[in-house]
Every structure is written in structure tokens, then in C-alpha cells.
Amino acid sequence: xxxxxxxxxxxxxxxxxxxxxxxxxxxxxxxxxxxxxxxxxxxxxxxxxxxxxxxxxxxxxxxxxxxxxxxxxxxxxxxxxxxxxxxxxxxxxxxxxxxxxxxxxxxxxxxxxxxxxxxxxxxxxxxxxxxxxxxxxxxxxxxxxxxxxxxxxxxxxxxxxxxxxxxxxxxxxxxxxxxxxxxxxxxxxxxxxxxxxxxxxxxxxxxxxxxxxxxxxxxxxxxxxxxxxxxxxxxxxxxxxxxxxxxxxxxxxxxxxxxxxxxxxxxxxxxxxxxxxxxxxxxxxxxxxxxxxxxxxxxxxxxxxxxxxxxxxxxxxxxxxxxxxxxxxxxxxxxxxxxxxxxxxxxxxxxxxxxxxxxxxxxxxxxxxxxxxxxxxxxxxxxxxxxxxxxxxxxxxxxxxxxxxxxxxxxxxxxxxxxxxxxxxxxxxxxxxxxxxxxxxxxxxxxxxxxxxxxxxxxxxxxxxxxxxxxxxxxxxxxxxxxxxxxxxxxxxxxxxxxxxxxxxxxxxxxxxxxxxxxxxxxxxxxxxxxxxxxxxxxxxxxxxxxxxxxxxxxxxxxxxxxxxxxxxxxxxxxxxxxxxxxxxxxxxxxxxxxxxxxxxxxxxxxxxxxxxxxxxxxxxxxxxxxxxxxxxxxxxxxxxxxxxxxxxxxxxxxxxxxxxxxxxxxxxxxxxxxxxxxxxxxxxxxxxxxxxxxxxxxxxxxxxxxxxxxxxxxxxxxxxxxxxxxxxxxxxxxxxxxxxxxxxxxxxxxxxxxxxxxxxxxxxxxxxxxxxxxxxxxxxxxxxxxxxxxxxxxxxxxxxxxxxxxxxxxxxxxxxxxxxxxxxxxxxxxxxxxxxxxxxxxxxxxxxxxxxxxxxxxxxxxxxxxxxxxxxxxxxxxxxxxxxxxxxxxxxxxxxxxxxxxxxxxxxxxxxxxxxxxx
Numbered sequence: 001x002x003x004x005x006x007x008x009x010x011x012x013x014x015x016x017x018x019x020x021x022x023x024x025x026x027x028x029x030x031x032x033x034x035x036x037x038x039x040x041x042x043x044x045x046x047x048x049x050x051x052x053x054x055x056x057x058x059x060x061x062x063x064x065x066x067x068x069x070x071x072x073x074x075x076x077x078x079x080x081x082x083x084x085x086x087x088x089x090x091x092x093x094x095x096x097x098x099x100x101x102x103x104x105x106x107x108x109x110x111x112x113x114x115x116x117x118x119x120x121x122x123x124x125x126x127x128x129x130x131x132x133x134x135x136x137x138x139x140x141x142x143x144x145x146x147x148x149x150x151x152x153x154x155x156x157x158x159x160x161x162x163x164x165x166x167x168x169x170x171x172x173x174x175x176x177x178x179x180x181x182x183x184x185x186x187x188x189x190x191x192x193x194x195x196x197x198x199x200x201x202x203x204x205x206x207x208x209x210x211x212x213x214x215x216x217x218x219x220x221x222x223x224x225x226x227x228x229x230x231x232x233x234x235x236x237x238x239x240x241x242x243x244x245x246x247x248x249x250x251x252x253x254x255x256x257x258x259x260x261x262x263x264x265x266x267x268x269x270x271x272x273x274x275x276x277x278x279x280x281x282x283x284x285x286x287x288x289x290x291x292x293x294x295x296x297x298x299x300x301x302x303x304x305x306x307x308x309x310x311x312x313x314x315x316x317x318x319x320x321x322x323x324x325x326x327x328x329x330x331x332x333x334x335x336x337x338x339x340x341x342x343x344x345x346x347x348x349x350x351x352x353x354x355x356x357x358x359x360x361x362x363x364x365x366x367x368x369x370x371x372x373x374x375x376x377x378x379x380x381x382x383x384x385x386x387x388x389x390x391x392x393x394x395x396x397x398x399x400x401x402x403x404x405x406x407x408x409x410x411x412x413x414x415x416x417x418x419x420x421x422x423x424x425x426x427x428x429x430x431x432x433x434x435x436x437x438x439x440x441x442x443x444x445x446x447x448x449x450x451x452x453x454x455x456x457x458x459x460x461x462x463x464x465x466x467x468x469x470x471x472x473x474x475x476x477x478x479x480x481x482x483x484x485x486x487x488x489x490x491x492x493x494x495x496x497x498x499x500x501x502x503x504x505x506x507x508x509x510x511x512x513x514x515x516x517x518x519x520x521x522x523x524x525x526x527x528x529x530x531x532x533x534x535x536x537x538x539x540x541x542x543x544x545x546x547x548x549x550x551x552x553x554x555x556x557x558x559x560x561x562x563x564x565x566x567x568x569x570x571x572x573x574x575x576x577x578x579x580x581x582x583x584x585x586x587x588x589x590x591x592x593x594x595x596x597x598x599x600x601x602x603x604x605x606x607x608x609x610x611x612x613x614x615x616x617x618x619x620x621x622x623x624x625x626x627x628x629x630x631x632x633x634x635x636x637x638x639x640x641x642x643x644x645x646x647x648x649x650x651x652x653x654x655x656x657x658x659x660x661x662x663x664x665x666x667x668x669x670x671x672x673x674x675x676x677x678x679x680x681x682x683x684x685x686x687x688x689x690x691x692x693x694x695x696x697x698x699x700x701x702x703x704x705x706x707x708x709x710x711x712x713x714x715x716x717x718x719x720x721x722x723x724x725x726x727x728x729x730x731x732x733x734x735x736x737x738x739x740x741x742x743x744x745x746x747x748x749x750x751x752x753x754x755x756x757x758x759x760x761x762x763x764x765x766x767x768x769x770x771x772x773x774x775x776x777x778x779x780x781x782x783x784x785x786x787x788x789x790x791x792x793x794x795x796x797x798x799x800x801x802x803x804x805x806x807x808x809x810x811x812x813x814x815x816x817x818x819x820x821x822x823x824x825x826x827x828x829x830x831x832x833x834x835x836x837x838x839x840x841x842x843x844x845x846x847x848x849x850x851x852x853x854x855x856x857x858x859x860x861x862x863x864x865x866x867x868x869x870x871x872x873x874x875x876x877x878x879x880x881x882x883x884x885x886x887x888x889x890x891x892x893x894x895x896x897x898x899x900x901x902x903x904x905x906x907x908x909x910x911x912x913x914x915x916x917x918x919x920x
Contacts, residue, residue, distance in 0.1 A: 057082045057896045113202060113291075113311050115184040117158060123186075125155045126199045129233075130296035133197030140198065148306070149460055151192040155200060158308070159184050166191070166220050166264040167271035173216040174309035182310060188234075189221070189295035192241065197296035200309070201640040205288050206281040212315040213238065213279045213291060217310075219272045221255040221381050222265070222303035230666065231255040232298050232305025238279055239290040244290070249279050255298075255305065274308070280634040310335070322373040325413070325462045326387050329359045332366075332380050343367045346380075350759050358382060385462050388414035391466040392453040398748025399551035400444055400476045403427075406451070413462040414455035421452045421468070434891035439473060447473050476551045477503035481542040481558040488591075488639040489533055495540070497522035502551055503544030510541040510557070528562055554634040563591030563640050570631040570647035577727030578622045578651045584629070586611040591640050592633035599646075607714050615649070615830050653681040655721040657731035665738040667815035671708040678721040678729075688722030694737070741809040744768040747790070755828040756797045756854065763805060767817075773810035779803035779823075800827040829854035829904035836917040839882030850900055851878035857903035862896055862916075870896070882918055893918050 057079055120141075139155040146153030148165060158171040172294035189198050204210070207382040219234040231254045238249035253261075253272065261270035273520075281289055291311065297304045324330040333355045344351035346364030361384030391409045398404055410433065419430040426432070433453075443449040454466035458690065481722045482780070483497035495515075499506045499522075508519040512529040515521070532538040543555035588595045588611065597608040602617040604610070611631070621627045632644040657824040658677035663670070678686050679708075693702040693707045694715035700707070709715060714735035722728045746766040753776035754761050763776065767789075775785040778793050780803050795803060806820045811883035832850035836844045850860060855876055862871035862880055870884035872890065883892040900912040 050085045052083060054079070055322050061741050070430065085644040111202075111204065113313060114182055115183050115186050115310065118159070118184055118658075119157060120155060120186070120200075123200055123202045125201075127154055127194045128197050130197040130299050131229075133294060133296055134199040148187070148191045150190060151194070151196075153190050154198040156182055156187040156198060158187050162221060163419055164218070164308070166171070166269045167262075167273060168265070169218055169271070169273040171308060172309070173218075176214060176216065176276055176312060178393040185216075185310040187308050188293055189297075189304070191304050191306065193222075193297055193302050193304045194300055195297045195301035196304075196435065197294065198348035201290055202311075203288050203290050204313070206285045206313075208285060209567050211281045211285055213281055213313050214276065214634065215279075215291070215309060215311040216276050217272075217293075218274045218308040219253045219261075219305075219427060220307065221253065221261075221270050221305040222268055222298070223255040223261075223270050224298055224303045225299075226298055226300065226303075228254050228257065231257075233294075233296055233863045234302055234305060234307040235292075237290075237292040237294070238281075240284060241287040241289070243290070246279070246281075246284070247647075249404070251277070253307075255303070259292075268303075275656040286355050324359070324361070324382060325385055326620055330382060331355060331357050332364055332382070346382075362386070386412035387462050388412045388455045388465050389468050390414065390417060390453055390455050390465050392451070392469040395470040395472070397472040397474060397550040398439075399474050402550075404439070404451075404471055406433070406435050406453075408433045408453040408467075409901075410453075410455045414464070417453050417455045419451055419453055421450050421894065424449075431717075437471075439471070443471075444473050447545070449473075452494060471500075472550075474550050475502050477501040477544045477554050479503060479506060479542055479544045479554045479556050481540065481556040484559040484561070486561040486563060486695055487528075491639065493526045493560055495522065495524050495542075497524055497542035499544045504543045505556070506542050510539050510696055513538065526560070528560065532560075533562050536564060538562065566590040566592030566633040566643045568592065568595055568633045568643040568645040569629050570629065572646045573650070575650045575652055575725065577723075577725065578654045578728075580826035582615040582617065582649055584611070584613050584615055584647075585646075586631040588631075588633050588643075590633075590643070593631045594645065597629055597631055601629075617649075622651055632696040636699070652723065652725040652727045653684055654727050655680045655686055655723050655729040657719055657721045657729045659717070659719050659731070659733075661717070661736060664736060665740065665760075667740050667813060668712060668742055669708050669710050670737070670739045671706065673706045674704060674717070675747045676703045676719070676721075678719070680723055684723045684725060684727075686721050687724045688728075690717040690720040690722070692720075694718070696917070709737060709739045714738050740813040740815050741770065741811070742815045743771045743809050743817050745771070745807050745809040745817040747805075747807050747819065747821065749805065749821060749823045753826055754795070755826050756800060757828045758797040759797045759825045760792060761795065761823055762792045763790060763807070767807070767809050768811075771809040772812055775808040777806040777808075779805050793824050795823070797825070801825055827854050827905045829906065829908075830857065831900075831902065831910070831912070832917075833898070833900065833914065835915065836896055836919050837882070838919050840920060847879040847881050848898075849873075850876065852876070852902075853900050854905040855904055856907075859901045861899045863898070864891075864896060865894065867897075891918060893920065 024614045030616045060082075093480070108200070112119070120139060124137070125139035126137045127140050128136055140152055140156045142150050142153045144157045144159060145162070147154045152739060160172065162171045163169065164171055171187065173182065186200065188200050189196065208215075215236065216232070217236065221232045221234065224231070233255065236249075236251045238246045240246050255270060261272055263269075264271050293307070293309050295305055295307050342352060342354050344356055344364055344366045346358070347360040347362040348358065349364070351364075352680060356364075361382050364380045366380070366575065388410065389412050393407050396404060408417060408419070417425055417433055419435070419437070422437060422439070422443070424443060425438045427436045429435065429439070437451065439449055449471050450468055451471065452466050452468045455464045477499065478501040479499045480497065485493050485792075487493060495508065497506060505520070506522060508515055508524060509528075511526060511532070513527075513532060514522040514527045516527070517524065526538075526540065528538050532915050538560040539557055540560065541555050541557045544553045567589035569587045570588075571587070574582065576582055580584040583599065585591055586595060586597070594609060595611060597613060597615070599603055600615060600617065601621055602615055604613040604615055607613065615629065617627055626648055628645050628646055628648045630644055633642040635642050656679050656849060658679075660675045660677060662673045662675075664672070666672075674691065676686075676689060680686055689701060689703050691705055693709070694717060695709070695711075698707055715735045715737040716732055717736040718730065718732040720728055720730045743881055744767055747763045750762045750764050750765055765774065767774075771789075773786045776784050776788070776791055778792075778795070782793065784791050784793075802822055802824045804822050806818060808816060808818045811815045829852070831850060833850040834845075834848065837848045839846050839848075848862075850858070858874065858876045859877060860871070860873040860880070861869055864870055864884070871880045873880070884891045895915050895917050898914055898916055900910075902910050904910065
């Protein structure tokens with residue numbers, strides 16, 4: 001083996017061993033290796049300042065490891081190491097080490113794997129739903145210590161001394177062995193249902209100094225009655241560089257699953273407090289490893305699940321281990337290499353030589369020094385196993401039919417045992433030390449059996465041991481007290497007890513009455529006591545004598561039921577309304593358990609054997625004013641005779657309902673008055689009225705009410721009349737009220753808007769087909785009636801205006817409707833001007849001017865052929881008489897240019913150019 005290769009392998013094993021024992025010892029030992037040059041290559045000498053700079057060392061440690069407060073032992077070792085380096089370089093004895101810098105004992109090369117930067121740096125997050133997590137990358141977070149009931153707090157850094165509201169454990173993980181408690185942990189998920197799922201991952205490459213990944217977790221899950229695939233869960237996965245799960249590293253907590261949960265104070269919630277797991281990643285040194293945590297709600301979205309995590313990484317310890325039994329020895333052999341010297345320390349030491357023989361448990365360290373000066377150290381842990389011991393139960397005697405309660409024990413190196421030797425049945429099995437044994441039929445016949453308890457072969461060198469126990473089986477006694485009996489009050493009972501098996505006699509007990517001739521006679525006659533007669537029962541027990549041996553006496557009980565004389569009560573008489581049913585209220589007592597009604601000509605529901613039956617009298621019974629019914633008890637088993645009871649019922653007369661209305665039909669809203677015409681026989685009177693007018697929401701309780709009907713249609717009128725005895729009758733008169741349909745008035749102006757040039761509009765009738773009368777009011781003072789459905793109307797053309805046109809229609813029933821619509825007669829713009837005129841004074845076409853409609857401003861200019869203005873008018877009424885500049889003579893016959901500028905009623909400006917000819 002090359003020197004460097006041996007040094008690296010040795011350091012890995014050494015580091016692994018110390019990480020499972022004592023971190024402080026590990027730090028000291030590593031520094032010892034550095035200081036003594038056990039991993040030396042070539043000594044160097046370096047110029048260095050005369051003063052050791054502890055402040056610079058602290059800054060370097062913080063840069064490498066984080067906080068000296070979190071890792072005080074690591075900092076102590078690092079400071080010692082730097083001092084030795086300083087002194088070695090100063091005096092020229094310092095040797096360059098095969099590793100760079102001090103060992104990483106905490107987070108070190110693992111970055112922010114422990115969340116101690118107070119954030120999620122060096123981690124990646126994603127989210128999604130269950131099932132299907134987690135396709136959406138990124139963290140869903142509302143900052144540090146976001147509430148567990150915050151739906152957006154799915155990747156949450158937590159700190160402080162808070163407790164989980166359902167689990168009651170700290171939200172920040174407790175300290176792990178060898179580490180100072182951190183300030184932060186991470187909560188994954190929340191207490192908000194909605195089938196959320198979240199994931200947290202980090203990737204790091206294990207090295208000889210960080211090949212153990214240690215994590216802490218706590219889980220809170222609601223536990224609904226779902227299938228396992230639909231439950232909330234929390235999962236830990238560690239994947240290799242190819243994305244495959246590393247064997248034995250995946251942990252999944254499913255609500256209601258096989259893991260041990262604790263019940264929360266939150267209803268329906270389970271939790272697991274903080275637990276610690278360490279994973280060996282030595283086989284993955286130099287290859288990236290993915291650490292993944294996942295939490296999820298149930299797939300239906302109604303129940304939540306979340307968890308807390310905290311992580312560290314450190315070096316793995318591999319310990320050489322042997323074992324020995326008490327009183328024996330074990331041989332320890334160090335690796336064989338040429339020219340090595342071996343020095344051992346440990347219990348009973350020191351020792352020399354490659355192979356030693358030890359008789360005590362403990363830790364044995366061997367230092368191997370090669371001829372080249374390299375030193376190796378290997379630790380061997382020898383575990384002393386105690387010898388196994390076994391203790392079966394003492395010999396026992398049981399009765400036939402009993403089982404044997406086995407209570408064996410094992411100890412020392414033994415952790416379990418097995419019962420053998422019997423042909424019966426072990427429950428739950430023969431590997432349970434405290435089980436029960438049911439002997440077989442052959443063993444019962446033989447009366448004896450032997451069982452042996454043997455320890456299982458334990459791990460280690462110690463052998464198994466065994467011990468026997470003998471079981472003796474004795475026969476049992478038998479007894480019978482005879483069948484239970486029922487008697488009537490005043491009778492006696494002839495007893496019929498018997499016994500067998502190992503019993504030779506028996507005696508009666510339990511009764512307070514009298515046994516004749518005595519209680520030792522199996523067939524005695526028993527007379528119940530007065531208290532037993534009053535209680536209705538007596539319990540007698542026939543007990544065998546107590547036979548010698550393991551079998552106990554046995555007994556059997558006989559119950560004597562003492563029937564009292566049966567009683568019947570038909571209930572109180574009642575007055576009921578004619579036509580009503582009667583609710584019977586019979587009862588039976590004593591020894592009677594049921595009864596039957598008789599005496600009526602009507603019918604019983606469900607039948608006449610129901611004590612609380614409903615009785616419907618016949619028509620003849622209603623007419624006879626009263627009936628008498630009889631309740632008779634059933635004939636109970638035994639000598640007791642039945643009993644009977646009578647009850648009488650009377651009938652009240654019913655109201656005879658009638659009513660009238662003053663006006664049965666009309667147009668909406670149709671208001672009417674009703675008159676009650678109800679009568680009742682005898683001296684009874686009508687005291688209550690309940691009217692239903694058929695509208696679904698209109699009622700009255702007065703005798704002669706009125707009501708208004710708004711909607712067209714037919715209405716059934718119902719009256720319920722109530723007598724002074726509470727008897728009611730109902731009368732419904734179908735379609736007593738008719739409310740006529742209302743016609744629908746409607747029309748559409750065509751056109752909807754006209755102008756002053758043509759102010760005529762046709763009113764197109766769109767009324768319902770039942771209309772036979774039209775009355776038009778055009779809003780301009782004109783009206784039209786009665787038979788024109790779609791009139792054409794000419795509105796005033798003088799001015800632009802709006803008119804409200806109203807239509808009133810009637811149908812054959814005289815019902816009417818009205819509808820108004822507004823029409824608009826709007827303004828219009830036109831302009832006309834001639835191209836010639838004859839200003840000769842004959843009164844025909846003597847002047848030139850423009851004309852039009854809808855002109856608000858107007859200017860007219862006339863120009864001669866040289867462009868000179870010879871006329872201007874600024875009003876539409878201004879006209880040119882053919883004279884230039886208002887001269888005396890008409891201008892010569894010629895063609896003149898004109899220009900018009902005007903503004904219309906819509907405020908739009910128009911400019912026109914043209915020519916006009918003066919003719920004779």
C-alpha cells in the first residue's frame with residue numbers, strides 16, 4: 001500500500017470510530033496526529049511573524065465552519081491546531097499535511113445543510129399536489145416563523161422557543177450528540193388542508209470528513225379514515241448520483257400507518273416528536289448524493305400533513321469489534337505488515353505483538369509503527385456477552401379443561417426462547433415466553449405432560465440452555481341445577497339438581513325461602529319468601545363439594561320466575577270529533593306482557609293486539625254517539641288467568657261548511673267579499689275560520705273576509721271551519737274566482753323619428769290579439785278612437801319637437817292597458833339657388849337669391865368678371881335685383897360669379913360657388 005493511500009484509509013477509519021464515541025476526543029486525537037507528523041510527507045520551513053494572531057484564526061474558523069458558539073469543541077481543536085502550525089513553522093519543524101486545513105466536524109463542507117444561515121440557501125424547493133408532487137419549482141414561503149395555519153407557508157425557516165400547536169414539541173430541533181443546539185430548523189408544509197404537497201432537496205458530495213448524514217425530523221399528520229395511498233404523509237429519501245434510492249435510507253410516515261405515533265390534543269391528529277437518524281455514506285464518497293424531504297396532505301384535500309427537519313454531516317466511524325463470553329477469551333489480530341512494531345493499550349494492558357489474547361471487555365487500541373516512520377492506529381471494541389440462562393415455571397397441577405399460563409424468562413446473552421415437548425396448542429405461539437398452553441386430548445387422557453423452554457442461540461459465542469416443567473392434569477366436577485321454572489304467586493317449585501365427575505354431593509343456596517326437607521337434597525321442594533314473591537324472581541344455586549386437588553367446585557344456577565296476577569287498563573274515556581280516529585292508550589301489568597282489544601265494529605291499526613292502536617269507528621258507531629271497547633290481557637305461561645278493562649268514547653258533531661262571494665269575476669285588481677254560511681248541529685258553535693284564497697300566500701282567519709286578486713286566472717277557495725270542541729270540516733270550491741286577462745298595449749312608431757320636411761309617422765299596432773278598442777292620443781292635441789289599430793299621423797312641421805304618443809286598449813271583458821312612446825320631429829337642412837334670372841320688371845323671376853331649410857347664418861356675394869364685388873347680402877331674405885352696388889341701372893347681360901357661406905342648424909359651415917346669368 002502506498003503511503004498516502006494508507007494515510008487516507010487510516011484517517012477515514014479513525015474518524016469514523018471517533019464520531020461514534022467522543023467528538024472532543026476525536027478533535028484532540030486528530031491534532032495529535034498533525035502535531036506529531038503521523039501523516040507526514042516532507043517537512044518544510046516557512047517564514048512567519050513572531051506573534052500568533054488568534055483573531056485571524058477565529059475569522060478563518062468562522063469562514064470554514066460558521067459559529068464558534070455552535071461548535072465550541074471544534075473551535076478549541078482548530079485553535080490548538082493553528083497554534084501548533086504556527087510554532088512548527090516558526091521553528092522549522094512544520095510538515096505539510098496530506099489534508100488541507102483542520103477536520104470538518106460539523107457543517108463544514110456541507111454548507112447550509114443545517115439551516116444555520118437562517119434561510120434556505122444551498123437547498124432547493126418545489127411544490128404541487130398529492131398525488132403528483134412536485135412539479136412547480138421554487139419555495140412557497142411567507143418568511144421566518146410564518147404561522148402553521150398560513151396556506152402560503154410551505155417552506156418555512158423556524159426559530160425561537162415556540163412549540164408545535166398539535167405535537168407540543170419544540171419547533172427547533174433539540175441538540176444532537178456532539179453538537180450544540182442550532183438556532184434554526186425548517187418546517188415543510190402547514191396545517192392547511194387542500195391536498196398540498198411540498199419538497200425540500202439539497203445535493204452534496206460526501207468526502208472522508210463528511211460521509212455521515214445525520215438528520216432530525218418531527219411529523220404531524222391528520223388521520224382521516226382514508227386508504228393508505230390517499231392519506232397525508234411525510235417522506236425522507238436519500239438518492240445516489242444516478243437518482244436511485246440508497247438502500248435502507250427511505251422513511252415514509254403515513255397517517256394511521258405502522259409507525260408509532262402519539263395522539264395529539266388536536267382532534268384527529270397524530271404526531272411523532274423529534275427523532276434522530278444517521279446514514280452511512282462511505283460507499284458514496286466522491287459522488288453526489290441527494291437529500292430529499294417531502295410532506296403532503298391527503299389526496300381528497302380535506303386533511304393536512306407537515307413535518308420539521310434539521311440536518312448535520314460528519315465523518316463515519318468504523319469500529320473493529322469482537323466479543324467474548326463470561327469466563328472465556330478472544331484473540332485480537334492487528335493487520336500484518338513487514339517491519340511493524342505493535343503496541344496495545346486496553347484493560348489488563350499494555351500488550352505487545354501483532355496478536356494478543358484478552359479476557360476482559362473494553363476498547364483496545366493498537367499503534368502500529370512502520371520502519372518508514374508512519375504510524376497507524378486501529379481501535380478494537382471487545383464486547384463481553386453474559387452467558388445465557390433460562391427459567392421455566394415450576395411444576396403445576398391443573399384441572400381438566402384448563403390451560404397452563406406459562407411465564408418463562410431468559411437472560412444473559414439470550415434474548416428469546418422456544419417452548420417444546422407438548423402436543424397441544426401454544427397461544428399466541430411457542431416462541432412467546434409468557435404464552436398459554438392448551439393440552440391435547442392424549443395429554444388429558446394421560447394426566448401428565450412435560451414442557452421444555454430452550455433459549456435461542458444468541459449472537460456471540462455463548463451456547464443455548466434449557467429447563468423443563470411437568471404439568472399434571474386432574475378430572476373436573478360436573479353439576480346441573482335443572483331448567484329455569486315459572487310459577488304463579490302462591491305456588492312452590494320442585495327442584496331437580498344433579499352432579500357428577502369428581503363431585504360426590506351438593507347443596508342449594510341463594511334463596512331466602514324454605515327448602516323441604518333441606519338444602520342438601522337435590523330434589524327438594526322450594527317455597528319462595530315474601531320478598532322473592534314481591535321481586536318476581538328467585539335465583540337458586542346448586543354447588544358441588546370441593547374435590548381434593550386442583551379442580552374447584554362447580555355450580556349451576558336456576559332462575560325461578562314468579563308471575564304476579566295480570567292487570568289490564570284500557571285508559572280514560574275520551575270525546576272525539578265525528579270522523580276522527582281514536583288513539584288508544586291501553587296498558588297491562590303483572591305477568592301480562594300483551595293484550596287484545598275487542599267490542600268495536602270499526603278497525604284497529606296496525607291490529608287489535610297493539611296497546612296503543614289507532615281505532616277507526618264505523619259509520620254506525622259515529623251515528624250512535626258513543627262506543628265501548630274492552631282490553632283483555634294475554635293468558636301468560638303458567639297458572640295465572642287473564643284480566644280485562646273497558647273504556648267509553650263519545651263523538652262531537654262536525655261543522656257543515658258553506659260560503660258565498662259577492663262578485664266571482666273581474667279584471668285585475670279584482671277585490672271581493674266572502675260570506676260564511678257554515679252550520680253545526682246541536683248546541684255547538686263555529687269558533688274558528690281558516691280561509692285559503694288559492695294564491696299560495698293569502699289567508700284569513702276572520703268569519704267574512706275580503707281579498708283582492710292581482711293575477712289573471714281561476715282561484716280555488718278553501719274554508720276550514722272549527723267548532724267550539726275543536727272539530728274541523730273543510731270545503732273547497734274549485735275555480736270560484738275568475739280574474740280576466742289584461743290586454744297588452746304596444747305599438748312602434750315608423751319611423752321612430754321624422755323631420756319637419758315630412759313629419760308623418762305610422763303607429764304600427766303590436767298589442768295583444770284580444771284587443772277590440774284602440775284610443776290614440778298623439779300628444780299634439782289630436783286623438784283617435786275606437787277602431788283604428790295602426791293610424792298614420794301628420795305632426796306639425798313648423799318646429800322641431802318631441803311628442804308623447806299614448807295608446808289605451810280594451811278587450812271584450814273591459815280590461816284595459818296603456819303604453820306611451822315618444823316620437824321626435826327633428827330639424828332638416830336644405831339649400832337651393834338658381835343659375836339665371838330676368839331682372840326686367842315684369843314681376844317674374846326678377847331677383848336672384850338662395851332658399852332653404854335649417855339655415856341659421858347666411859352670406860351671399862356677387863362678383864363681376866374682374867372679381868369685383870357688386871352685391872353682398874347677409875340674410876337669407878336678401879335678394880339681388882341685378883343692379884351693381886345698388887346702382888340705378890341693371891347690369892349688362894352676362895354671366896356673374898356668386899359665393900355663399902352659411903351655417904346650418906347642426907352648426908356645420910357650408911361654402912358654395914357658382915355662376916348666374918342675367919337674361920332678357
